[in-house]
Amino acid sequence: MSRRLWFGGGALIALLLGALSLYLYFKAMPYQEEIDHGPSPEAQANPYLAAEHFLRKQGLTVSHANSLDILPILDPRQHSLLLLGDRANMSPRQIDQVLNWTRAGGRLLFVAQSVWDEKTGQSNDLLLDRVQLHQLLSKDLKAPPPDVLDDPYPKLTKLYLEDETAPAYASFDTAFHLEDPKNLAQAWANSAKATHMMQLNHGLGSITVVTDADLWKNPAIEQYDNAWLLWYLTADTSVTLLFNTDHDSLPTLLLRNFPQALVALIALIGLGIWRVGVRHGPLLEPAPKARRQLQExxxxxxxxxxxxxxxxxxxxxxxxxxxxxxxxxxxxxxxxxxxxxxxxxxxxxxxxxxxxxxxxxxxxxxxxxxxxxxxxxxxxxxxxxxx
Known part of the structure; x- marks a missing residue:
């Protein structure tokens, strides 16, 4: 092949590449795309992470704990304690500690976790029984009066404040209702059919009882006035959230953090059992019955x-x-x-x-x-x- 043909082929290839580049330059359009990778590991581990960030932006000091062991070091003055997790294992002694802390000036907020039983005269929630409030199912209540049915937002809980023309709206679970048989509550918030939040004084402090805390979890806190309500209940205080009292057992922690050590330990135990179980000498078989003699x-x-x-x-x-x-x-x-x-x-x-x-x-x-x-x-x- 002559040199002229080589130059001609190279020029043709260069021309084609240039034409393709110009075509792509004028046709290709840049665009942006957001890829949702789901909640971060931190958000998955802490359902109230968004609530903590929101309160910190309002200038509050926020921390969370996994047990009531931190109670003795919490100054009740200007401090809010939010019990948002399961309290099934809470002992009467711990209940006394929490109420004494509140009586000294602390703000206590907790979720009612059991329905009142008329037959036994109690519920399975010892703390709720101690503050003398009852939780009922909304479906068991009487039908609301006709004017309530005209409520444009019957499933939203409304909190009315002084000097405010419109209420604050919060998305409490309307399946439950709080009842105050002794008229101890100083404030409350209702939906069209039921009451979902009550406040009462306790010594120098105050107690707030709610039917649920899902409205303050990561997916729902930005809805309605949920975030504002949490700030309103904890304003001008330091906040401690207690929501995760279920701890991993020791075997689970060991398996998660030291799997190789556990495998080595199991192998060592197996070798020890095998070593102890080794027979010293041959197995002596029983003599057949046919050879039994008088001397024996x-x-x-x-x-x-x-x-x-x-x-x-x-x-x-x-x-x-x-x-x-x-x-x-x-x-x-x-x-x-x-x-x-x-x-x-x-x-x-x-x-x-x-x-x-x-x-x-x-x-x-x-x-x-x-x-x-x-x-x-x-x-x-x-x-x-x-x-």
Whole structure:
């Protein structure tokens, strides 16, 4: 191929690339696109994260806790405590601590968590019972008067303030209703059919009870006047939120943070069990029943008597057998004195009198050594066999 053709091909390729670039330049239009990656890990772990940020923007100091252990270090003056989590495990002692803290000047806000039971005269919410308020189901209430039905926002809770022409609107759950049988509440907020927030004084402090706190969670706090209501209830105070009292167990924490160490520990325990369980020597198989002999039965019987009755019973049995045989060979033996009986035994067995006295004398019931016991049995058997 000549050099001219090479130059011509290169020029054509360059021309095509230039034309394509111009086309793309005039046709391509830049645009922006937002990709939603969902809530951040921090927001997923803290459902009231947006509420905390909002209160901080209003100049309030906000913190959150996981238990009431922080109560002794909270100054009740100019401080709000928001109990927004599950209180099923709250003890009477903790309830007394919270109420005493409120009586000293703290602001307490908590969520009613149980419906009032008319039969038992209580609910499963000890704190709610202590402030003498009842929570009922809205569906069990009487029908509202006709003028209430004209409410343009029947499912929104309205809070009326002095010198304000319009109420504040909040999106409490309308399925529940708060009742004040002792007329203790100083303020309240209602929807068209039910009451969802009540406030009452308690010593130098105040208590606010609400039917739910979902309106202050991340998805709903920006709706209506939800955020403003939270600020209104905690204004001019430091705020502590307590909403997550469910802690991971120790096994869960270990599995999450030290999985390799747990695997090593389990392997070590398994090896230890295997090492302890190793047999020392071959397995001894039971002898077949067909080879059982009289000698084996006698030995087993002697072992059984030795375990149950001890050495004394076996020695005494041999002595009684010797006495029975000598009485058979020497009538009137039992009428003789002990010395004469030993002389008779010495004459019949050919054993010295001293050996016979050692063998036939009553033995103390203390346990003999194996060697001494064996010698005593052998001596008695020798006397018996010679009779």
């Amino acid at each position: 039965h006698l030995r087993a019987s002697a072992d059984f008597i030795l375990r149950r009755s001890g050495q004394h019973s076996l020695l005494q049995a041999l002595q009684q057998d010797i006495l029975r045989r000598v009485r058979h060979r020497h009538p009137g033996y039992e009428q003789l004195g002990v010395a004469e009986q030993w002389l008779v035994l010495a004459r019949l067995t050919g054993q010295p009198t001293r050996a016979i006295s050692q063998a036939m004398s009553p033995r103390p019931k203390q346990r003999l050594s194996s060697a001494e016991f064996s010698r005593q049995v052998a001596h008695l058997q020798t006397l018996r066999n010679t009779l």
